[in-house]
Amino acid sequence: MTSSCHIQFSPSSALPSVPRVLSIAGTDPSGGAGTAADLKSITAAGGYGMSVVTALVAQNTHGVRDLHVPPADFLAAQLRAVSDDVTLDAIKTGMLGTAEIIATVAAWLDDLQPTILVVDPVMVATSGDRLLQPEAEQAMVAFCRRATVVTPNIDELAVLTGQPRAAAEDEALEQAARWSAETGVAVVVKTGHLDTLTVTNTWLSPDGARIAVPSTRVDTTSTHGTGCSLSSALATRLGRGDSPAAALAWATDWLHESITHGAALRVGSGHGPVDHGHRARRLQAAASSAPWLMPDAVPHLLETPAGLGAPRAGDDGHKVAVPAPALAPPGPWTAALWAAGAETNTAIADSDFVRALVDGSLPQHAFAFYLAQDALYLNGYARALAALAARSTDPASQVYWSQAATGALTEEAELHRGWLGTADHGALDPAPSPVTAAYTTFLLATALGEDRAVGVAAVLPCFWLYAQVGAALPAVPADHPYAAWLDTYRDPGFVTATEQALAQLEAEMAAASPAVRAAGARAFLTACRHELEFFDQALRIEPGGEAALPAAATNRPELAGSAR
Numbered sequence: 194m195t196s197s198c199h200i201q202f203s204p205s206s207a208l209p210s211v212p213r214v215l216s217i218a219g220t221d222p223s224g225g226a227g228t229a230a231d232l233k234s235i236t237a238a239g240g241y242g243m244s245v246v247t248a249l250v251a252q253n254t255h256g257v258r259d260l261h262v263p264p265a266d267f268l269a270a271q272l273r274a275v276s277d278d279v280t281l282d283a284i285k286t287g288m289l290g291t292a293e294i295i296a297t298v299a300a301w302l303d304d305l306q307p308t309i310l311v312v313d314p315v316m317v318a319t320s321g322d323r324l325l326q327p328e329a330e331q332a333m334v335a336f337c338r339r340a341t342v343v344t345p346n347i348d349e350l351a352v353l354t355g356q357p358r359a360a361a362e363d364e365a366l367e368q369a370a371r372w373s374a375e376t377g378v379a380v381v382v383k384t385g386h387l388d389t390l391t392v393t394n395t396w397l398s399p400d401g402a403r404i405a406v407p408s409t410r411v412d413t414t415s416t417h418g419t420g421c422s423l424s425s426a427l428a429t430r431l432g433r434g435d436s437p438a439a440a441l442a443w444a445t446d447w448l449h450e451s452i453t454h455g456a457a458l459r460v461g462s463g464h465g466p467v468d469h470g471h472r473a474r475r476l477q478a479a480a481s482s483a484p485w486l487m488p489d490a491v492p493h494l495l496e497t498p499a500g501l502g503a504p505r506a507g508d509d510g511h512k513v514a515v516p517a518p519a520l521a522p523p524g525p526w527t528a529a530l531w532a533a534g535a536e537t538n539t540a541i542a543d544s545d546f547v548r549a550l551v552d553g554s555l556p557q558h559a560f561a562f563y564l565a566q567d568a569l570y571l572n573g574y575a576r577a578l579a580a581l582a583a584r585s586t587d588p589a590s591q592v593y594w595s596q597a598a599t600g601a602l603t604e605e606a607e608l609h610r611g612w613l614g615t616a617d618h619g620a621l622d623p624a625p626s627p628v629t630a631a632y633t634t635f636l637l638a639t640a641l642g643e644d645r646a647v648g649v650a651a652v653l654p655c656f657w658l659y660a661q662v663g664a665a666l667p668a669v670p671a672d673h674p675y676a677a678w679l680d681t682y683r684d685p686g687f688v689t690a691t692e693q694a695l696a697q698l699e700a701e702m703a704a705a706s707p708a709v710r711a712a713g714a715r716a717f718l719t720a721c722r723h724e725l726e727f728f729d730q731a732l733r734i735e736p737g738g739e740a741a742l743p744a745a746a747t748n749r750p751e752l753a754g755s756a757r
């Protein structure tokens with residue numbers, strides 16, 4: 194080995210530093226809002242959370258029952274106990290409640306002069322209960338002037354600016370822009386309280402610069418504590434050194450996932466909380482190193498299709514129903530393989546990636562990552578298909594696999610030319626992700642090194658599962674951000690190619706020895722799992738850790754037809 198051998202690993206493998214973030218807020222014993230939401234959000238956003246309590250609130254998902262405000266001296270003692278000992282990278286304030294509390298926190302801030310102060314000017318809870326005394330409103334308005342950024346909802350913005358409640362987003366942006374220019378404080382305008390299909394968080398800087406982060410509205414009642422959660426996550430990402438654009442994008446995207454999965458927590462029967470931990474649990478599951486296939490998943494010798502058995506029980510013990518295949522299996526072997534792969538195939542259909550692609554909430558950076566990895570994948574896939582052509586002896590199969598390889602290369606070129614805008618691809622191509630590399634390496638090794646039938650089984654899920662996703666797609670409006678891409682799934686040529694691949698696999702499995710069939714079944718199930726990973730991987734990437742997507746890459750109807 195020479196000393197000139199340099200290996201550079203992606204910086205994403207290094208652990209980021211952990212910002213120390215203090216929340217100053219009221220409590221919610223049901224865990225959805227206030228200090229509880231703040232601490233969960235700070236942790237989720239990658240910070241170390243600390244909490245100073247301004248008021249004890251007896252509340253749940255239905256509303257506030259009682260309030261207890263400890264003496265202001267005690268609040269001051271809490272604040273000093275923390276700041277005498279801990280360096281604070283960011284501070285977030287929520288419910289301050291009374292003019293006396295506001296004055297106490299303000300005096301402490303005068304001494305501390307924090308770098309980042311996010312003020313969520315909490316006034317009224319979702320339930321309609323007041324969390325700020327009416328006579329303290331003007332003290333809160335003055336307090337906001339010391340913030341780095343304030344995060345009022347539409348009603349709070351009206352109080353802050355002394356204007357009537359904005360009826361539309363433009364009006365809210367105008368109110369905020371004037372106030373920001375006057376005070377020198379940035380504002381995040383949140384349109385959660387407006388009756389719009391898109392919920393947009395817009396960062397307005399005093400110099401007039403605007404950063405808009407749109408997300409699709411989730412139809413749910415689980416929005417208790419969304420304001421607390423957004424401001425805490427924002428403070429944490431700013432405290433970590435993120436730019437306002439990056440911090441707001443992260444917080445909005447994470448909160449969207451938390452809101453989407455809030456109802457499944459089944460906490461309370463009123464306005465439920467969001468699931469702050471959903472992203473962390475999803476990523477933890479994705480990082481599992483448990484083997485994909487259990488040793489008994491496929492018998493050593495597969496004599497008949499029935500040897501593959503009924504679908505196995507899912508992770509939670511329930512029997513997995515076999516989804517109806519959009520493209521019918523042409524014989525008993527492919528039918529048995531379809532049933533054996535039911536759990537994974539259902540997981541793909543139900544995946545957050547497919548859901549977000551369909552409802553349009555998939556973040557742009559995730560879509561860009563997916564496209565770039567898809568191009569890399571297609572190149573590896575084409576090589577595996579070409580290997581099958583080389584290993585085929587009957588003319589029809591030779592022609593079929595050669596054409597399939599050409600098709601994959603054409604689609605790769607189309608992705609570069611159209612969607613990725615990198616016709617001169619080569620030097621600037623992104624590197625394959627671990628998931629893409631594992632999948633393409635597996636395909637190539639199987640197509641080259643195993644019996645041909647096993648290779649055919651390995652390449653089949655890419656055809657079949659993609660066609661399955663395509664068949665299940667609903668029609669979307671023309672202004673859907675991924676409308677043009679979704680059209681590519683419906684390519685009739687791809688359906689024909691999949692039917693031919695299925696016929697090839699059926700014939701190969703029927704003609705193979707029991708040992709080769711077993712290896713084929715294992716390869717098929719492994720490839721199904723690679724497909725799930727491939728879809729899921731785009732939602733495991735942080736904004737900034739992906740290829741840039743040219744602005745023109747979404748909504749390009751002229752490119753419809755370039756299916757994988």
Ligand SMILES: Nc1ncnc2c1ncn2[C@@H]1O[C@H](COP(=O)(O)OP(=O)(O)OP(=O)(O)O)[C@@H](O)[C@H]1O
Pocket residue numbers: 317318319344345346347383384385386392393394408409410411412413416417418419420421423445448449452
């Ligand atoms: N139904 C929804 N769908 C998607 N995102 C939402 C929804 N409701 C709220 N959000 C997100 O939560 C953020 C805060 O929500 P909202 O505008 O209601 O502020 P808030 O009134 O301060 O919150 P809170 O309900 O905690 O008082 C929004 O900016 C948006 O990112």
Ligand SMILES: Cc1ncc(COP(=O)(O)O)c(N)n1
Pocket residue numbers: 218219220221226227228250252287288315317318319320324416417418419420421
């Ligand atoms: C202590 C405290 N702080 C803030 C809120 C606002 O949250 P929401 O408007 O979602 O009820 C709350 N309910 N309780």
